[in-house]
Amino acid sequence: MAISSVNSNGLNFSGLATGIDTAKIIDGLNSISQQRIDRFKVQKTEVISKQATFATLQGKLYDLQSKTNALARSGGGAFDGRTATSSDSTAVSAVAGTAAVAGTYSLSVVSLAKAAQVSSAGFSDPNAQIKEGTLTLQVGSGTATTVTVDSRNNTLQGLADSINTAGGDLRASVVNDGTGGTPYRLLLTSAKTGAANAITVTNNLSTGTGAAIDPGATVVQAATDAQVKVGSGAGAITVTSATNQVNNLITGVSLNVLQADATKTISVTVKADTSATVQAVQDFVTSYNAVRDFITEQTKFDADSSTAGALLGNxxxxxxxxxxxxxxxxxxxxxxxSSNRLSTVGLAFDDDGKLTFDSDKFTSALNTSDTAQADFKRLFSLSGKSDATGVDFLVGTNKTKATAGTPYQVNITAPAKRAVLIGSNPPVILSGSAPTTLQVKLNSLASIGVTIPGGPYASTDDLLAAVQKAINSAPSLNGNLVTASVNGDGKVQITTQKYGSAANVAITGGSSDLLTALGFNGTETATGTDVAGNFVVNGVTEAATGSGQILSGSPGNANTDGLQVTSTLSAPGSANVTVTQGLASRLGAVLNKYLDPVNGRFKQINDVFTKQTSDIDANVAKQQALVDAKTAQLQSQFAAMETAVNNLKGIQTQLSSLTASASSSSS
Incomplete structure (x- = not known):
């Protein structure tokens, strides 16, 4: 029995009058359209499968791109790693960054940075009652913390607990020194090391019946800076640090000083990190081969099962x-x-197009000379070379094009300059013996006060040496250095080590006698300027912007986008720079062509797949709508036929009944 349409009761049983299976007939009449729909669905499945396969390949290419970029970067890449080792790791440990210069450096640790500690006099019991009131504590120039002592905490231990609860830069404890009948002392310890972080105690504990207490009665340990000396004799350089981590004494190297012995010479050796380079190349090879294996798997044809990979023939x-x-x-x-192609450094292609890596050969070649690391870097990365002193290639990006025969011309139209602050008046001799202060603001950092040791000073040069040392050793200036000198006009000038518009120096105040001695009025300021220039490629000028001594090709430049050169020129000048793409840099350009999220080929391929599935869905919907319309029409027609046949059968029944009645009457 077939159901062809719906009546007021919910169902309409067709074929009752004719005995015809109308549903089967309708399915048969729609079979061609249904087959077309089924074919569309099969096509969609195939498209989705290919799209998923391409997405998997894209993921593997992204991984290869990451590994390639590590080898291709002209700065901070796999060939720029450095290691630092100490001849005595119990006294000094060292960590080197990519800016570190290979070499062996001799130094000695004169002293360690220590945190200030002060203590009270002794008490017989940690719960001994003490005077009440307020206690204000401060470390260096930090925020002062005030603690209130009353009946709730007026004991030695109660005060220690309250100081710790208040926070700040101090830690308090009750210690037992084991002496006599009063061994318990309040010990205050600064959370910060460095000579500038002495503990200041303002004691207003004076009421109540408890014992008097002075938390700062005894200096247990003075606040001191770490001192590290490089070299020996009259030319030795001694640097100070508020912490036991000394940065940039050796460029790019962070030292952690652990033991002090001014008589002991320690060697810190900085070398290229060849193990990291080898690992980076191995990671690259593994990723490259994973891409090749996937492509091989997805493009093969299995004759036994007559099945083809999703990407066969693509x-x-x-x-x-x-x-x-x-x-x-x-x-x-x-x-x-010896280093201009893969095979010379231990890499080669096998018969399947995959890379093989002889790490022993690679490591051996890498260690053949001091310049091997640089040569290997040029083999793999984007590199450049200038023909003029004072202009040097720095870095490039995957948007920087290699020079094609003709070098890029670099025009320096204005050199970078430091900030040079000049005194308003001629200097005079500082004869006072008391320490003085100078308020300095450097390179947009917060203004700080530096303390200049008391005089008298025999000359302005001696005073300037003390000023320069005080500024350069200030921990809060984070290694931003200056030089202090007398210029040709006989006035004091302070010059930043840093170049460019980010270099600035200001004198914002200080002790009046020191300002007078230096010829400052407390309002002097100075700012440096950035390098300016452009690039010329085959006669066409490409824009560039300066930052300090670095000139960078502007975004969107046809050839020099991302190209950076450094200029140490003191006057306008020019140079020619040749840019070379190493193997990884070339591979990176290929990968970028396929993986660029806006214009990459894989983006285009994915868009095509998405459109195909959308078009197939639209065709399926269109065909289904035609099938549904045709089905409804046929159901309506068959229902009308059944009704007509049923009506005819009703008439036939009536006629048969009348005929039967007539026959009965005549008999």
């Missing part, structure tokens, strides 16, 4: 495969034959 995949291998098969110009 032109984009074939082009990608060729471009990947071609980028790595090149010979890099300008390098020696």
């Amino acid at each position: 032109g984009d995949v074939s082009a990608l495969t060729n471009e990947l291998s071609s980028a790595l098969a090149a010979t890099i110009p300008g390098l020696s034959t």
